[in-house]
Amino acid sequence: MLEARAIHHAYGATPVLRGVDVHASGGEVVGLIGPNGSGKTTLLRTLYGSLTPQRGTVTLDGVPLARLTRPELARRLAVVVQESTTELPLSVADTVLLGRIPHQGTFQRRTATDLAVAADALDRVGAAHLAGRDFGGLSGGERQRVLIARALAQQADHLLMDEPTNHLDIHFQHEVLHLVRELGVTTIVVLHDLNLAARYCDRVVLLDDGMARAHGAPEEVLDSGGLEEVYRIAIQAVTADDGRMQLLFRHMDRTGATDAPTTAKGRL
Numbered sequence: 001m002l003e004a005r006a007i008h009h010a011y012g013a014t015p016v017l018r019g020v021d022v023h024a025s026g027g028e029v030v031g032l033i034g035p036n037g038s039g040k041t042t043l044l045r046t047l048y049g050s051l052t053p054q055r056g057t058v059t060l061d062g063v064p065l066a067r068l069t070r071p072e073l074a075r076r077l078a079v080v081v082q083e084s085t086t087e088l089p090l091s092v093a094d095t096v097l098l099g100r101i102p103h104q105g106t107f108q109r110r111t112a113t114d115l116a117v118a119a120d121a122l123d124r125v126g127a128a129h130l131a132g133r134d135f136g137g138l139s140g141g142e143r144q145r146v147l148i149a150r151a152l153a154q155q156a157d158h159l160l161m162d163e164p165t166n167h168l169d170i171h172f173q174h175e176v177l178h179l180v181r182e183l184g185v186t187t188i189v190v191l192h193d194l195n196l197a198a199r200y201c202d203r204v205v206l207l208d209d210g211m212a213r214a215h216g217a218p219e220e221v222l223d224s225g226g227l228e229e230v231y232r233i234a235i236q237a238v239t240a241d242d243g244r245m246q247l248l249f250r251h252m253d254r255t256g257a258t259d260a261p262t263t264a265k266g267r268l
């Protein structure tokens, strides 16, 4: 279980996280949602140890992150974040093989298992055909898939992702989150798309101004008036053909007035 408790953090004099709790365990997928600047990325950074919060604790199976060595942490926790794009002149295959480093001894050569795991990871994200390409020459969506493959190659039992569907077309947005669900790996994922959160997360945490405004099953958190207030948008929850919740959105101005529908068909 990965758990953050009572996390407080400020950049300079500006508080960004104000007593946030979040946890994930047992292969569940937990979504972090919230408007721009609400603290999602900062919270995620505390969860993988790239940022030490000023107050609060982050533990992995009860052990504070600070007590784990870097390789220990890397074998337990894989991260897919926007900042992880490398400028090193590496092929796609070598980029994915970086995910095997925590499993290798110092100066140990890559084994047949490393190569097989890396190839399988690329295959799972639909990027096997890119193996020989230069990582730096990929499109944004291709890069994202390769970075996810690198995380899969790490074979960690916890996965942290910051906007993994960024740059992905609609097919791969669903493909990647579907894959995350299938992995059975305990995952905390920052998502802007509330419909993706509704469909693929077991629980969601709604951050607002550095605090967890709501926390629970997607249908509870997303189908609530609080969401409209936090995002300042009119929201209607409908039920899709497969029985899943789908959200529709309409602009709302500062007074709470929404755009008038142009036709009856277009009404929310």
Ligand SMILES: Nc1ncnc2c1ncn2[C@@H]1O[C@H](COP(=O)(O)OP(=O)(O)OP(=O)(O)O)[C@@H](O)[C@H]1O
Binding pocket: 011, 016, 034, 035, 036, 037, 038, 039, 040, 041, 042, 043
């Ligand atoms: N390194 C930093 N130094 C100073 N301020 C920062 C730093 N990183 C983030 N902030 C500020 O902290 C606040 C929260 O940022 P954060 O990136 O955690 O939010 P977010 O919810 O992930 O936003 P977004 O949805 O826009 O990605 C923002 O006001 C941001 O400008």
